[in-house]
Amino acid sequence: MYAVFIVYPIYRQFDISFFNWHIFPGANSPFVGWSNYSRIFHDPEVRTAAFNTLLFVVITVPIQMVLGLGAAALLTDRLPGRGFWRALIFIPVITSWVVVSYIFAYIFADQGGLANEILSIFAGHTVHIDWLAQTWTGNAVIWILSIWKGVGWSFIMFLAALDGVPRTLVEASRVDGAKEPRVWRHVVLPNIRPTIMVVLVLLVIGASQVFTQVYLTTGGGPYESTQVLLSYAYLQAFTYLNFSYAAAIASIMAVIVLFLSIFQIQILRRNDSI
């Protein structure tokens, strides 16, 4: 069953991408070789989508990591209500993308949205930003909601790592006269290095697959300017029925992800901790 639903589709993906594939039974699907792939490199919308995907990765991943590590640092030691805070920070992770996308769509609505209201208070005059209808603000909303939902995940990863840092080691370096930044740089961070690497790679893989939040908030608009690679592939496949072209885009992504995973397995091999 696993072979049928996962392994076969992986093969089929590459297979389809070499044809000009038609969904209708009876229509013939000529073999077109690499032309779907060469088309990718000449499609300005793919370039936009690739740029947006890259931007999404570069912006959301480091912020999620820093905030997650920060929250984990706050909550690794004894603190009143520690378990409660831990649960609160993890809750966004278990809510669904659909729900989160709609909450943020409402918060960033142009009329009566909370975001505009808060900005108005700070600006001293009424602010009217139609967040989801413009390229940059639309992207920003997608980043903000993705970071909000993602922090809890890197938080729980870093928490597990920080809980495992030997406190005596930290204490010893402090006795030796090291100040806080030095303790962190030379004792704590090297200790959780494996986790940092794993979180980094997994977040990059996850972020490159961004789809649902884009599809549900901006829908890729205006004029496909906030599309990411997967939402663009989905549009090509299920709106324009260009299955082969979409499969070619998805195949390229699969290859990139595969390389990232090989990289990740190398790291995992080096440290058996996780």
Added chain:
Amino acid sequence: MSLSGKLAVMDSNKYPAPKRKARRSTEPGLFGVRTWNKTRLVAACIFGAISVFPLLYMVSLSFQPSTDILETTPVLIPSHPTIENYVLAWTGGNFNEFFVNSMIVAIATVIVTVCLASLAAFAFARYQFPFKEVIFYLFLASLAVPSVDLIIPQYLLMTRLHLTNSLQGLVLIYASENLPFSIFLLRGFFEAVPKELEESFRLDGARTLRVLTRLIAPLSAPAIAVVAMFTFNFAWEEFVIALTLINSPSRRTLPIGLTYFIGAHTTEWGPLFAGSVIATVPSLIVYFISQRYFKRGVSIGGIR
């Protein structure tokens, strides 16, 4: 959520009590001997508040009458709390059907995944067969290929098998997506069950299946709880595959049902948020139940 994330969740739930006790007594924290101060508490408050604020806002919105929701200045606390949104959400459209569909799909996916993953993990843990490790690593490798990436070939495959538009089709795909991680996790736990226990069980006349259901599965309860929780949440909130494979309104699942509140020209925000609350509650319940279960499972495991 990806593999290591799931493992980390496991980790943070493992042996919570002794760890806390040890720290309280003598061991200094990461921040020195004075283990907490007001700054950290305030920062934790802010973090927690930001984490739940949008969700609390959603709950608040779900109780607001439509006049409040469409107000040009946002209303944080409902002035006239009402449950009309819940009534509208539940009875208007097919929302209750979607809820039942999602429940069926999620529970069926959990059952299929747990059964198949247990059998496979048992084989990986206890038997020798050709290419065992190769097959295992193939399973692991596919963890890296995310579900959205395969949607096109999966759609074509399901069309060929006449399984589009059916809940069974969804269950098959969801279970397949969840199998690799589940097998990976269960194998580790199954291998930890001492062989001697199994042998004494067999001496009493137990067959293989009985060994699995009466000995190994109960001892691996925490792992099975984790598998069940993640599988349930995956199936419960999955969006793209359900969107693509299901066409007929009566077979839609809950996440798709939520999108129906967004019309081309008007959006019924009130019912949408009421529906969102309804959709979120089962995830939270499953999360908290399984979390409690981990601890019990681990303590049972501790005795052995």
